[in-house]
Amino acid sequence: MSDVIIAARGVEVELGDAPVLRDVGLTAAAGEIIAVVGENGAGKSTLLRCLAGLQPPLRGSVDVLGAPPVDAAAFWKRVVLVGDEPAWYPGLSVEEHLELARAVHRGGRLTVGEALETFELAGRADLSPLTLSNGQRQRLSLAMALLRPSRLLLLDEPERGLDAAFRARLATILTGYAAGGGTVVMATHDLRLATATGARLITLETAS
Amino acid sequence: MNPARAYLRSRRGRRMTWSDRYAALFGLALVAAVLGNPVVATVQGLAAGVDAGRMGAGLGLLLAAYAGYLALARFLGPLVLPAADAAWLVLSPLPRRSVLGRAASVLLAVAAAAGAVLGLAVPAVLGVPDDLAVRLTAALVLGLGAAVGGMATAVLAQASQTWDSWLLTMIAGAVLLAAAAALLGGGPGRQVLLAVAGAPVAAVVAAAGLAAAVTAGLLRRAWIALDRIPAAKILSASARGGRVLSAAVTMDTGALTWVAEDNHWRGRVLRSRPWPGSAPRSAWAAGLAPAWPEWRRAGRRPGRLALLLGSTALPAVAAQAAGGMSALPVGVLLCGALTAAVAFTTGARRDGDNPSLARLLAVGPRALMAARAVLPALAAALWSSLALAGLAAAGALPGGPWWLLGPATAPAMAAGALRMARRRPADHSMPVIETAGAALPMGPIIWALTGADLALLGCLPALVALTGPSASLTASVITQVLAGAGVLTAYLLRQGRGAGEG
Numbered sequence: 001m002s003d004v005i006i007a008a009r010g011v012e013v014e015l016g017d018a019p020v021l022r023d024v025g026l027t028a029a030a031g032e033i034i035a036v037v038g039e040n041g042a043g044k045s046t047l048l049r050c051l052a053g054l055q056p057p058l059r060g061s062v063d064v065l066g067a068p069p070v071d072a073a074a075f076w077k078r079v080v081l082v083g084d085e086p087a088w089y090p091g092l093s094v095e096e097h098l099e100l101a102r103a104v105h106r107g108g109r110l111t112v113g114e115a116l117e118t119f120e121l122a123g124r125a126d127l128s129p130l131t132l133s134n135g136q137r138q139r140l141s142l143a144m145a146l147l148r149p150s151r152l153l154l155l156d157e158p159e160r161g162l163d164a165a166f167r168a169r170l171a172t173i174l175t176g177y178a179a180g181g182g183t184v185v186m187a188t189h190d191l192r193l194a195t196a197t198g199a200r201l202i203t204l205e206t207a208s
Numbered sequence: 209m210n211p212a213r214a215y216l217r218s219r220r221g222r223r224m225t226w227s228d229r230y231a232a233l234f235g236l237a238l239v240a241a242v243l244g245n246p247v248v249a250t251v252q253g254l255a256a257g258v259d260a261g262r263m264g265a266g267l268g269l270l271l272a273a274y275a276g277y278l279a280l281a282r283f284l285g286p287l288v289l290p291a292a293d294a295a296w297l298v299l300s301p302l303p304r305r306s307v308l309g310r311a312a313s314v315l316l317a318v319a320a321a322a323g324a325v326l327g328l329a330v331p332a333v334l335g336v337p338d339d340l341a342v343r344l345t346a347a348l349v350l351g352l353g354a355a356v357g358g359m360a361t362a363v364l365a366q367a368s369q370t371w372d373s374w375l376l377t378m379i380a381g382a383v384l385l386a387a388a389a390a391l392l393g394g395g396p397g398r399q400v401l402l403a404v405a406g407a408p409v410a411a412v413v414a415a416a417g418l419a420a421a422v423t424a425g426l427l428r429r430a431w432i433a434l435d436r437i438p439a440a441k442i443l444s445a446s447a448r449g450g451r452v453l454s455a456a457v458t459m460d461t462g463a464l465t466w467v468a469e470d471n472h473w474r475g476r477v478l479r480s481r482p483w484p485g486s487a488p489r490s491a492w493a494a495g496l497a498p499a500w501p502e503w504r505r506a507g508r509r510p511g512r513l514a515l516l517l518g519s520t521a522l523p524a525v526a527a528q529a530a531g532g533m534s535a536l537p538v539g540v541l542l543c544g545a546l547t548a549a550v551a552f553t554t555g556a557r558r559d560g561d562n563p564s565l566a567r568l569l570a571v572g573p574r575a576l577m578a579a580r581a582v583l584p585a586l587a588a589a590l591w592s593s594l595a596l597a598g599l600a601a602a603g604a605l606p607g608g609p610w611w612l613l614g615p616a617t618a619p620a621m622a623a624g625a626l627r628m629a630r631r632r633p634a635d636h637s638m639p640v641i642e643t644a645g646a647a648l649p650m651g652p653i654i655w656a657l658t659g660a661d662l663a664l665l666g667c668l669p670a671l672v673a674l675t676g677p678s679a680s681l682t683a684s685v686i687t688q689v690l691a692g693a694g695v696l697t698a699y700l701l702r703q704g705r706g707a708g709e710g
Contacts, residue, residue, distance in 0.1 A: 076570035086564035090469045090554050091505030095480035103483040103497040104569045126480050128473040144568055 003030040005152055005183040006051060010060035013046050019207040020046045021057070026185075026202060030151070033174060033184040035194035038204035044187035045083070047204065048154050051185060052081045065151065077105075080145045083156040085137055088129040094140055095125040098147055105148040109180075112147070118173065119143040120166065135161035146173060153177060155186035159193050171196035250328055254336040254344065263401045264393010265528035266333035270326070271386035274354065277322055278379045281362040282372075283468065284452065285445030287311050287437065294446035298439050305434040308442070312363070312434060319359035320352060327351025334405040342409055346416035353419030360426035366441050367433040387518060390525040466561075469554065478508070498569050499579035502555050506583065516548055516587070520594035527604035537604060538674050541595055545617065546663050548591035549584035549625035556580050557629040577703045581622040581696060588621035589614050605674075608681045613670045616688035619696035620666020627699065628659025666695030 006028040013021040020043040028034050036044045049055035050062055053069030062068060065078055088097065098112045116122040119139040129137055138161045145153065153174075159167050167190065174184050174197045188194055194201060287308055289298065297307045327348035336343045361378065364371035393401055451467050483500055506513065522544060527537035556577070559566040566576075593614030599605050634655035641648045664671075669691050673684035 071567075073570050073572045076567045081564075081567060083564065086568070087558045087562035089501045089505075089558060089565065090473055091478070091508050092501050093478040093480040096478070096483075096501070096504070099480070099483050100497060100501065101568065103500075104571060126477050128476055128478060130470055130474040131476070144565075148568070 005030055007063045011050055011057045012059040013057050022207040028183050030181050030183055031178050033178050033197045033199040035199035036187045036202050042204040042206050044204055045156050048156050048187055052154055079152045080150045081154045082141050082145045093126050094121055094129055101144045101148050107149050108147050109149055110147045115143045115147045153184045158186055159190040167193050250332055254331050262529050264389050265525045268386045268390025268525050270329055270333055271382050275379050275382035278358050281359055282375055284449055286315055286362045287366055288449035289446045291450050294443055298442050308434050315359055319356045323352035323355030326355055337406050339409050343412055346412045349416040350419050353423040357423040357426045360430040363430040364433050367437040496579045498571055498576055502552050502583050520591055521598055523595045524598035524602040527599055527602055533604045545588045545592040545621050546624055549588040549621040550628055552583045552587050553625050553629035556626050560630040573703045574700055578700050584625045585618040585622035589618035612685045613688055616685050617667045617670050617692055619692040621663050623696040623699040624659045624663025627662050631658040666692050
């Protein structure tokens with residue numbers, strides 16, 4: 001496997017006194033899509049937080065893009081995390097949030113117009129994100145993440161709130177991202193989405 | 209009492225014992241003992257007469273407080289139920305008036321207390337030339353009428369859009385009257401104020417009678433309206449009230465402001481526009497882009513800008529009320545400038561509460577914070593310059609370009625505002641320090657000082673100049689420029705941590 005993007009070995013995490021991850025390993029190459037699956041409480045989100053540098057492992061090592069992940073601007077220029085819904089900036093419309101991501105990052109992957117069309121938000125461009133439905137807000141989160149350039153996409157249940165038709169479209173979008181050399185790691189409960197993206201499955205068992 | 213309420217009350221816990229009654233009576237006696245002296249002193253002081261020069265400023269502050277009372281009632285609901293009642297009783301087939309009766313009686317008690325304060329404050333400000341007992345009684349009736357009638361209007365506004373427009377008109381009218389009284393009271397409006405203060409007893413009694421009749425009418429309408437307040441309005445007000453209560457308990461004022469902010473934008477259609485200079489050429493240019501939303505938000509809330517602009521008169525009004533430059537106008541000046549700066553730090557606050565978008569934007573925290581300091585600094589500079597010019601025009605400051613202290617203090621105000629925007633909720637696990645005077649809970653004290661400390665530190669030269677005007681103004685401005693710039697630079701240099709901290 002060439003051009004290793006993620007190399008995690010023997011990762012162990014405890015929250016309080018409860019073990020959440022025990023001896024978990026994960027490697028990912030450029031252009032690969034990985035779906036982390038498992039029942040509720042298996043530690044999927046915790047693993048993503050470890051890869052994002054937001055949860056230091058108790059034991060084991062995590063390297064992302066050749067170095068341990070850190071919560072710093074230089075790291076986030078190359079890595080995108082889409083987890084819980086972000087707090088939207090007050091007074092900005094849907095389109096202006098996308099404009100903001102485009103203005104900050106040079107060489108965006110999509111124009112604002114393309115992002116609105118791709119994520120089916122064109123009819124909602126002038127609304128405040130607070131006015132959107134849960135699924136539409138999730139689409140906006142994904143649009144902001146995929147509009148900007150990145151090398152690694154960490155998605156925590158990206159299917160949350162999305163209807164079946166858009167899940168199929170999301171699979172195509174993610175496959176396109178990986179075809180461009182990007183790596184995707186997603187925690188998901190939707191095996192159809194994982195299959196549609198051709199993802200390699202990693203199943204987590206509840207640690208005990 | 210309806211059966212559901214009777215059932216809930218029977219399950220709610222033990223019955224009131226003699227010990228509970230004793231504690232309640234003792235509490236009331238304590239309140240009477242604490243408030244008794246100030247009230248008696250105020251009533252006795254009414255006969256002594258008031259300084260006509262301070263009348264306008266005092267009435268202005270009183271009317272501003274009344275506008276704030278109405279605005280707060282409108283923001284809170286005013287009819288709010290506990291979470292459990294809102295969840296289970298509002299959507300039940302019980303008559304809505306019986307469900308809301310208890311909340312309505314609490315509102316009535318609150319309005320009566322506010323009315324009593326207002327009724328005492330009006331003669332304290334305008335003076336009582338003769339017939340103390342009659343005029344005081346009439347003032348109390350007028351105060352109660354204004355407060356209870358205002359609250360009844362707020363309840364009606366919860367039930368109908370038309371009444372909501374009336375309530376907004378009342379608030380705007382009170383603000384305009386406050387501004388007119390404060391600004392004109394010392395000059396052309398003085399004769400009007402003196403005429404109002406010296407109105408014949410018969411006219412005052414007639415006004416009180418009219419106020420009582422109007423209030424009774426409003427109360428009756430509000431009581432009828434209780435049955436047809438839409439459930440959605442009560443549920444949203446109760447949810448808001450619950451959040452306000454929990455935010456007040458944990459001293460998380462950020463949560464409070466988000467409630468108001470999110471309510472303002474929810475459902476609005478905005479005219480999307482591209483960002484200026486959308487092709488950033490450097491890291492600093494990229495850093496400016498995340499700061500730009502603050503400018504756009506400011507432009508989209510002209511009412512807030514107008515309010516800030518109007519409030520620049522407050523230090524001059526406070527100086528007029530206090531009879532010169534003292535701790536009150538200086539405090540109002542500093543608090544106002546800091547408030548003007550804090551009003552434009554929502555981006556920093558949002559990223560502090562939830563750094564997801566900051567991580568997505570991935571801008572270096574120092575560049576980001578520097579860009580975000582520009583608008584708060586500009587707001588503080590403009591606000592305090594206008595306020596200082598007002599103080600000079602009112603004669604509270606000696607001659608000289610005092611307004612220069614405004615731009616000079618602005619960087620320190622911006623640093624304080626940004627630090628305040630990034631502070632965490634009060635840590636109630638911190639120790640309580642017992643002193644001879646009182647117990648000091650360190651968590652809330654540190655929380656309250658975070659941000660204000662930096663602003664105060666950076667404004668020390670201005671404070672010295674304002675409280676001891678014998679100092680050279682030029683030297684004070686130069687020292688202040690250095691202190692303000694130094695504090696902001698030091699604050700920005702400390703911003704070197706992760707994007708999530710940005």
